[in-house]
Amino acid sequence: MSDPTLQPPALSKYDRLIAAARDETPAVTVVAHPCDETSLRGALEAATLGLIAPVLVGPEAKIRSVANEHRLDIGRCEIVDVPHSHAAAAKAVAMIREGKGELLMKGSLHTDELMKEVAASATGLRTDRRISHVFIMDVPGHAETLFITDAAINIFPDLEAKRDIVQNAIDLWVTIGLGEPRVAILSAVETVTTKIPSTIEAAALCKMAERGQITGGLIDGPLAFDNAIDPEAARIKGITSPVAGRGQILVVPDLEAGNMLAKNLTFLSHADAAGIVLGARVPIVLTSRADSVRTRLASCAVAALYATRRRMPEVAAV
Numbered sequence: 001m002s003d004p005t006l007q008p009p010a011l012s013k014y015d016r017l018i019a020a021a022r023d024e025t026p027a028v029t030v031v032a033h034p035c036d037e038t039s040l041r042g043a044l045e046a047a048t049l050g051l052i053a054p055v056l057v058g059p060e061a062k063i064r065s066v067a068n069e070h071r072l073d074i075g076r077c078e079i080v081d082v083p084h085s086h087a088a089a090a091k092a093v094a095m096i097r098e099g100k101g102e103l104l105m106k107g108s109l110h111t112d113e114l115m116k117e118v119a120a121s122a123t124g125l126r127t128d129r130r131i132s133h134v135f136i137m138d139v140p141g142h143a144e145t146l147f148i149t150d151a152a153i154n155i156f157p158d159l160e161a162k163r164d165i166v167q168n169a170i171d172l173w174v175t176i177g178l179g180e181p182r183v184a185i186l187s188a189v190e191t192v193t194t195k196i197p198s199t200i201e202a203a204a205l206c207k208m209a210e211r212g213q214i215t216g217g218l219i220d221g222p223l224a225f226d227n228a229i230d231p232e233a234a235r236i237k238g239i240t241s242p243v244a245g246r247g248q249i250l251v252v253p254d255l256e257a258g259n260m261l262a263k264n265l266t267f268l269s270h271a272d273a274a275g276i277v278l279g280a281r282v283p284i285v286l287t288s289r290a291d292s293v294r295t296r297l298a299s300c301a302v303a304a305l306y307a308t309r310r311r312m313p314e315v316a317a318v
Contacts, residue, residue: 012138013138013144013145014138014272014274014294014295014297014298014301017136017145017176017298017301017302017305018049018051018297018298018301020176020177020301020305021051021300021301021302021304021305021308022049022050022051022301024304024305024308024309025308026047026050026051026052026053026304027051027052027053027102027103027303027304027307027308028052028053028055028100028101028102028103029043029046029052029053029054029055029101029102029103029104029105029285029300029303029304030055030057030092030095030096030100030101030103030104030105031043031054031055031056031057031092031105031107032057032058032085032088032089032091032092032104032105032106032107032109032114033057033058033085033088033089033092033107033108033109034054034056034058034063034066034107034108035058035059035062035063035066035085035107035108036066036107036108036289037066037069037070037072038108038287038289039106039107039108039287040056040063040066040067040070040072040074040107041070041072042287042291042293042296042297042300043056043105043107044072044073044074044077045293045296045297046296046297046300046301047077049297051297051300051301051304052103052105052300052304054077054105055077055078055079055080055095055100055101056074056077056078056079056080057079057080057082057088057091057092057095058079058080058081058082058085058088058107059081059082059083059084059088060079060081063079064079080095085108085109085110085113086109086113088107088109089109089113089114089116089117090117090123092104092114092117093117093118093120093123093124093125094123096125096281096282097123097125097281101282102282102304102307102308103282103283103284103285103300103303103304103307104118104125104280104282104283104284104285105284105285105287105300105303106284106285106286106287111286114284114286115131115153115277118131118277118280118284119131124280125280125281125282126280126281127279127280127281129164129167129168129278129279130154130157130160130161130164130165130168130279131153131277131278131279131280132149132150132153132154132161132164132165132168132169132277132278132279133149133150133151133152133153133275133276133277133278133286134147134148134149134150134168134169134172134275134276134277134278135147135148135149135151135152135258135262135273135274135275136273136274136275136276136298136299136302137262137265137271137272137273137274138271138272138274138298139265139269139271140269140270140271141269142229144248145178145248146229146247146248146249146250146265147169147172147173147181147248147249147250148250148252148258148261148262149165149166149168149169149249149250149251149252149258150165150252150255150258151252151255151257151258151259151261151262152255152258152259152275152277152286153255153277154254154255155254155255155256156254156255157254159201159204159205162201162205162251163205163208163213163214164279165251166183166185166205166214166217166219166249166251167214167215167216168278168279169181169183169249169251169278170183170214170215170216170217170249171216171278172276172278172302172306173217173248173249174216174217175305175306175309175310176302176305176306176309177305177309178248180216180217180218181216181217181218181248181249182217182218182220182242182243182246182247182248182249183217183218183219183220183221183243183247183248183249183251184220184221184223184228184229184243184244184247184248184249184250184251185201185202185205185206185219185220185221185222185223185251186198186202186221186222186223186224186225186228186250186251186252186253186257187199187202187221187222187223187224187253188224189222189224190222190223190224190227190237190239191222192222196222198222198253198254199221199222201253202221202222202223203221203222205219205221205251206219206220206221217249218242218243219243220241220242220243220244221243221251223239223243223244223247225250225261227239227244227245228243228244228245228247228250229245229246229247229250230245231244231245231246232245233245272292272294272295272298273295274291274295274296274298274299274302275299276299276302276303276306278306282307283302283303283306283307284303285299285300285303286299287299
């Protein structure tokens with residue numbers, strides 16, 4: 001019998017996603033304006049691991065200057081020269097429309113500057129699905145990956161927008177190989193009341209799932225945060241469902257609630273929060289200067305898995 005003390009440590013939730021993405025062909029990734037060390041290094045690190053094949057769009061002289069200053073090797077990267085950040089955003093989106101990339105990645109420009117080009121009605125990357133953001137959370141002490149949506153794009157989504165937000169998150173979960181997700185629609189309480197409109201929308205979303213308007217996941221709500229993720233809290237409240245106490249995708253009432261929840265987990269529980277934008281023609285990686293290397297790589301890994309596996313007839317489990 002082998003000595004359990006000699007066994008290699010189990011892979012973390014992010015490590016499993018990164019390992020799965022490395023088994024796929026690197027996704028061609030258009031990086032808009034990677035003109036500081038953080039954004040350029042992030043793209044190159046993901047390329048080194050075989051997650052992406054970056055195409056750098058921005059002022060070539062500036063990109064090369066940053067690379068030289070920080071000793072970053074960009075010798076194998078294609079560079080598309082444009083004069084400034086706005087032109088980089090427009091060109092990056094145009095390249096995606098032309099089929100020259102499978103992913104779009106934010107560099108050192110403002111998020112609003114990039115998303116304005118993405119959302120443009122005539123020249124952007126919109127589909128018939130609402131664009132939304134998903135945080136992929138690795139919370140220490142919690143056994144499973146948690147998705148939180150939407151905490152970055154839609155401020156006060158209505159019911160139709162929430163339907164798309166839920167479907168986007170389910171599609172991501174399933175496509176990257178995590179199985180059938182348990183989706184908890186969050187509110188302050190677990191009972192439906194006219195005094196809290198989000199409870200009514202939660203109930204409506206559950207009915208939409210019953211009628212096939214949302215597919216691919218098990219959905220329950222309204223659920224308060226405690227009885228969405230803690231089985232004992234759900235038991236004490238007498239809530240019996242496949243989702244209660246075991247939620248994997250947490251759908252928040254609005255951006256304020258989601259942003260606070262994600263940041264509470266990040267700063268109080270020391271969770272990592274990777275994230276991507278869905279609902280456009282391709283996944284979009286929105287990295288932050290505050291992101292750790294591991295978080296940036298996880299964001300790239302999830303986006304690359306989603307992009308490459310959407311082309312496959314079957315999805316392999318991570």
